[in-house]
Amino acid sequence: MKEPADRDADVIVVGAGPGGSTTAFHLASHGLNVLLLEKTEFPREKVCGDGLTPRAVKQLINMGIDTSPEAGWLRNKGLRVIGGGVRLELDWPDLASFPDYGLTRTRLDFDDLLAKRAVEAGAVLRTNTNVTGPVLDAAGRVVGVEALVGRGKEPVTYRAPLVVSADGVSARFPLALGIAKREDRPMGVAVRRYYRCAAKANDDYLESWLELRSKESDGKLLPGYGWIFGMGDGRINVGLGVLNSSKAYQKTNYRQMLLDWMSSTPEEWGLTDESNADGGIQGAALPMGFNRTPHYTRGLLLVGDSGGMVNPFNGEGIAYAMESGELAAEVMIQALARAEGPERERALSAYPTELKARYGGYYRLGGVFVKMIGNPQVMKLATKHGMPHPTLMRFVLKLLANLTDPRGGDAMDRVINGLSRLAPAV
Structure with a gap:
């Protein structure tokens, strides 16, 4: 496809997280000119549980990424569930559609790896580029972005016929177009911290705690759910999440609650010893169940957390960011092969339609689930x-x-x- 002189790319992708880098990879793999803009520099840390289910593993395999232990991944067999006095190990199901293993890897490594894979496919990555808003044509259609580049924050304009918002939960780009989050959809908040813990660092199960208790409060039941994921490097990722269906949502000191839960863990794990902590406690919001729509409008497509695609059932976001990125790329490849105007718009409308077909009913069930477990x-x-x-x-x-x-x-x-x-x- 020949690039007209008045554009910098066929597609601009805002944000080089899992959703943005996956989108850029698939677009570039099909020969499109892709500009991938990231406000920070790699490697950079993100707040996440760092656990990948087989859904996310499938996306990595689709991108040609080596998921072997030799390549730095820690594989897991399934989920260990702890609650009600029961400890149950559940292996990932044996399916034709997905691999039978999950993975863990820090976002520090993971996001950098995906961004590099997009560059290898032909995408142009520009870091330290803070996108501040859209460029609109006379009809109000998005035809580019405004950005501040480098340490000197030089203002720059980039142009493309299509733009992808993959800027995460902040979703500043769609907000600039008036696309606000929906209050009728589930929302959560999560905090996590790394600890050095030889006893669990190489655990081959992801661990989910359905009941959190505080030793300091005589075993008092805390709101929310928790996780402990081994990272394979001598550390574990420990975190908890609270949903907006809980009375404790936004009325709790989540960082203190994490420490309260740690007080009840076995002494030999060392999670009450601050000297075993690796970094501070960090938190982030979890936008669930399509809590920002429309997913396509006026030349802009929303991918991953920007479109509120976190699974309400389990708080998983990476798999859905990558899946929506692959789908967005497929739709844009077909759309850009058509003449600008009604034909192209018809092709682009397939994106929200297919998202709804894939996840709409399942996310509806997830919304009911969130309301139930909030009690x-x-x-x-x-x-x-x-x-x-x-x-x-x-x-x-x-x-x-x-x-x-x-x-x-x-x-x-x-x-x-x-x-x-x-x-x-x-």
Whole structure:
């Protein structure tokens, strides 16, 4: 495709997180001129649990990334669930559609790796480039971005017929166009910290705590859920999340709550010893269930957290950022092959339509789930009566992780897929 003189790229991608870099990779792999703009410099840290389910692993494989232990990844077999006095290890399901293992890797390494993969495919990455807003044509269509570049914050304009917002939960770019978050959708907040912990650093299960208790408060039950993920480098990632259906949402000192939970963990883990902490406690919001729409409008596509695509069931965001990035790239490749105008717009409208078809019903179910577990009594009953039944919990794992075969599969797959189809799309 020949690049007209009045444009800097075929597509500008704002943000080089997992969603942005995946979008840029797939676009560049198909020969498009892609400009990937990142406000920071790599490597850079992000607040995340650092755990990748088989959904995310599939996306890495699609990008040709080596996911072997020799390449620096720690593989996991599944999820260890702790709650109601029960400790249950659930292996990832054996499916035709997804690999049977998950991974952990710090975002410091992970995001840098994906950005480099996009560059290898042909994308142009410009770091230390802070996008401040859109460039609009006379009809109000996005035709580029304004940015401040370098330490001197030099103002620069970049132009392209299509722009992708992959700027994360802040979503400053869509906000500049008046695309605000929806208050009728789930939202969460999470905090995490790294600890040096030889006892769990190489754990081959992701660990999920359904009940958090504080030793300092005589075993008082804390709101939210927790995780402990081994990183394979002598450290673990420890964190907790609280949903907006909980009375504790935005009314709790989450950092102190994390420390309160650590006080109840086994002494040999060393999580009450500040000298074992690696860095401070950091937090971030979790935008869930399509909490910002429309996902396409006037030349702008929203990918990942920018479009509120975190899974309401489990707080997973990376897989959906990467999946939406791949889908956005497929749609834009087809759209840019058409003449500018109604034909191209028709192709671009496939993006929100397909997102809704893939996730809309499932996210609707997730919204109901969030409201239910926001009630401590419901959560307590579910944990008490559900945890002792491994078959039920295997079903729950498939549901929460969104891991089913879309065609065929077992009885559990058919039930989950049927519920997702029947639920009204969000």
